[in-house]
Amino acid sequence: MLKLHHHPMSAASRFVRLVLAEYGERCELVEERPWERRRDFLMLNPAATLPILIEDNGPPIVGGIVAGEYLDETRGAFQRDKRLMSEKPLERAEARRLTEWFLKKMESEVTRYLIRERVFKLEMRQEDGGGAPDASAIRAARANLKHHLRYLGWLVEARDWLAGPKLTYADMAAAAALSTLDYIGEVPWDSEPQAKDWYMRMKSRPSFRTLLTERVRGLPPSLNYAELDF
Amino acid sequence: MLKLHHHPMSAASRFVRLVLAEYGERCELVEERPWERRRDFLMLNPAATLPILIEDNGPPIVGGIVAGEYLDETRGAFQRDKRLMSEKPLERAEARRLTEWFLKKMESEVTRYLIRERVFKLEMRQEDGGGAPDASAIRAARANLKHHLRYLGWLVEARDWLAGPKLTYADMAAAAALSTLDYIGEVPWDSEPQAKDWYMRMKSRPSFRTLLTERVRGLPPSLNYAELDF
Structure with missing residues (x-):
């Protein structure tokens, strides 16, 4: 188990x-x-x-x-x-590069700050770092998010899925990160139609269902969070 | 090639x-x-x-x-x-955890700051971020390094090599990071005899030779950098 x-x-x-x-x-x-x-x-x-x-x-x-x-x-x-990874080493390397990109690089430039300031701080006690959100951290993260979204849009314009012609871990990683930000309404989807189209495809997958019905206590999701056509 | x-x-x-x-x-x-x-x-x-x-x-x-x-x-x-990775998935997971620890976590808490402030800034032009080292970044990184060194000492006390009984990527990752810090004399080896003993073993490997003879322009290595018995 x-x-x-x-x-x-x-x-x-x-x-x-x-x-x-x-x-x-x-x-x-x-x-x-x-x-x-x-x-x-x-x-x-x-x-x-x-x-x-x-x-x-x-x-x-x-x-x-x-x-x-x-x-x-x-x-x-x-x-x-x-299988969500190719069997070819070079293709695996590309999927891994992008998985790292969305789970490490974007995490350290965007996701960590927005989620900490807007979600975790609501659950934290004062002594654990709770309190009012840091507006400058939020502002910086929002500015960085635009670049990541543009890169994602560029990738899916050049390829069917992020790392190539097949769905891989790279798509799972990007969708996982973006879904947390989408929950709090932080993703400016309309600025990147290609990225939005890709995310609609991801959201429609049966694997996504549980995430879309989940709710954080005391924090309702953004209006379109669970909408497959948004 | x-x-x-x-x-x-x-x-x-x-x-x-x-x-x-x-x-x-x-x-x-x-x-x-x-x-x-x-x-x-x-x-x-x-x-x-x-x-x-x-x-x-x-x-x-x-x-x-x-x-x-x-x-x-x-x-x-x-x-x-x-082979520097086990064939067993659980042992591979442990080697990967520690490889990430020393190349990502320690990098973001220690290595990046010390190398940037003490090495890269010497090579950087003013407009690329060059200039005087930031003393508070150096101080924080040095304090963090003690914890990483203690963790490494604790690991090699419990195991022959970092991830278990065999040499793996985890050892290569930790030795790679520590060797850059050792070059600038930043590793307080005497505070962690177990870690020092492990590093002596690593340094004695033929694979290490090239790194030990390498020199950064304008920055001579610390006294014991290339000594196998230090």
Whole structure:
């Protein structure tokens, strides 16, 4: 049995959930608030980050990208044409580059700030860093988001999916990150029609359904969050 | 033929060079100053980061971790007991967690700041961000380094090598990052004897030789940088 320590608004957690859903894998979810630094959570991952995947009470598999590789080796490799990674090393390298782009680079320039300031701070106690959102962090993140969205639009204009002709981890990573931002209405979709078209395709996948029906306590989603045609 | 766009003081570049040397692969080196944002360099990698690996004029393989995966698939898989990754998915996950730890987490908390402030700024023009080092960034990075070194010491006390009983990418990643910091004399080895012992083992490997003889223009290495017994 698979167990995932996650937060509903963590992009890397959503990435793993999407991959699991694409492969039809069921998974027990444990919601974690990393900023509370729960002792048992730190024992699993001293870096205090999410997600953490555990299979059959085995050792922790730490981080979205690492869990993705594990799932490719233990699940994807047996999925034939439903596999979310190519079998060719160079194509795998391109999918990995973009998975890192959306889960690490965009995270550190956009996602982390908007989600922290607008979502996590609502749940945090004062002593854990809660309080009023930092307007300058939000402003900087919004400016950076435009560049990432433009890059995504450019990629899907040149290719069917982000990393090439087939759906891969790169699409899952970008959709996971953007779906957290879309929940809080932060994605200026109309400025990038190609990116919007790609996201509509992603949202329509059955693997996306659970994410779209999920709600964060005390924070209703943006108007179009769950709309397949937005 | 393999070609690597790198900087001699980039930890992720050194990681790939160590892996290549372990596998006895020759590689043409192209030195790159990412802050100059050379047009052809940005065409290879719009994120403007190093390293970038290219095989036989093929598409760019971007980033240390992505290049490491590529080399595992195209070289490591045929190395039998010299392979730097386990064949077991859970052990691979642990090696990947620590590779990420030393090339991403430690990079963003320690390495990036010390190398930028003490090395790159010497090479940068004023308009690219050159100038006097930022003392508070250096102070914060030094404080963080102690924690990373303690964690490394704790790992090698519990295990022969960082990720378990065998040498893996995790060791290459940690040694690559620490070797850049050791060059500028920033590693307080005497505070962590276990970590020091591990680093002596790493330094003695033939794959390390080239790194130890390399010199950055205008910046001589610390006294013990090239000493195997320090």
